[in-house]
Amino acid sequence: MAARGFDHVVWAVHDVEAAANRLEAAGFTVTPRARHPWGTENRLVQLDGFFIELLTIGAAAEIPPASDRFFSFGGFNRDFLERGEGASMLVMESGSAEDDRRAFERAGLHVYEPFSFGREQTRPDGSIRKVGFDLTFVRNPSDPLHGFFTCHNLYPENFWSADYQRHENGATVLDTVVVVCEEPAEQHIFYAAFTGEREMRASSLGIAIETPRGRLHLMPPSAFEALYGVPAPALMPGGSAIAALAVAGADRAAVAQSLARQGINAVESREGLVLPAADGFGLALVFA
Known part of the structure; x- marks a missing residue:
């Protein structure tokens, strides 16, 4: 089974423009707004092979219903936003949707119907190019409140842009995705299958899992608070939360000074400079 690195994180917010403004204030370049045919709209932060997807539900959105076989991306994120904002979905890279499906089925996971889509994307120079993706949605029985899928980028040469990957703060790569849960050991079977990484x-x-692109760290609330210096997210009994996203490459001192000048709260912690989730749309952002 091939190991998978992180492809992106879906960050569901009510006001995508306000969230984008906050990321721009933190020194990130954010792509223009785009719309999906199933009712969601997004803006992206591209790093080196990984991106953050700020996502919201569009006005008058026509969202297809979900079923046991069909995963409704729009419906899932609409329901997530009814509970609150934050990271709603984790996404791993894919070289083959068919291979992912077979691997997930061998691991005994529930896999939804294949899903592919394409659209046109505007690049920084104003040119329009086609992008397309094959998505393989899978269910995590230990965490039904979050979504999980792999993404096979069919036209990476059209999707990635050097201009969008340049950020004033200097951030270049994903460092860590932090998932808070009461019992990390109960999650390791799913994540071993989802990432394709057996070693942890x-x-x-x-529990830490090193993927080809970024680390996954499953930890209890007490560990999160000790490492990141901010309150852990509230958990439902037996539940999980995608609590923090850490990026590397930024000049932390310069970022801290810039945030202070703008009156944006940031916390120095053992793991880096933290923008708390309580101030920033439900997900802590860390400059490692």
């Missing part, structure tokens, strides 16, 4: 490191701070 367990400690008193949780």
Whole structure:
């Protein structure tokens, strides 16, 4: 089974422009707004092979219903936003949707019907190019409140842009995705299948899985608060939360000074400079 790196994180927000403004204030370049045919709209932050997808529900959105076989991307994020904002979905890279499906089925996971889509994307120079993706949605029985899928980028040469990958803060790559849960050990079977990584490191701070692009760290609330210096997200009994996203490459001192000048709260922690989730649309953002 091939190991998969992180492709992107879906960050569901009520006001995508306000969220984009906050990321721009933190020194990120954010792409123009785009609309999906199933009712969602997004703006992106591109790093090196990984991106953050700010996502909201569009006005008068026509969202297809979900079923046990069909995963409704728009419906899932609409329902997520009814509970609150934050990271709603984790996405791993894919080289083949068919291979992903077979691997997930062998692992005993529930896999939804194949899903592919394409659209036109505006590049920084104003040119229009086609992008397309094959998505393989899978269910995590231990975490039904979040979505999980792999993404096969069919036209990477059209999707990625060097201009969009340049950020004033200097950030270049994903460092860590942090998932908070009461019992990390109960999640490891799913994440081993989802990432394709069987090797993981367990400690008193949780379970760490090194993927080809970024680290996944599963940890209890107490460990999160000790490492990141901000409150852990509230959890439902047996639940999980995608609590933080850490990026690397930024000049932390310069970022801290810039945020202070703008009156934006940031917390120095053991793991880096943290923009707390309580101030920023439900997801802590960390400059590692």
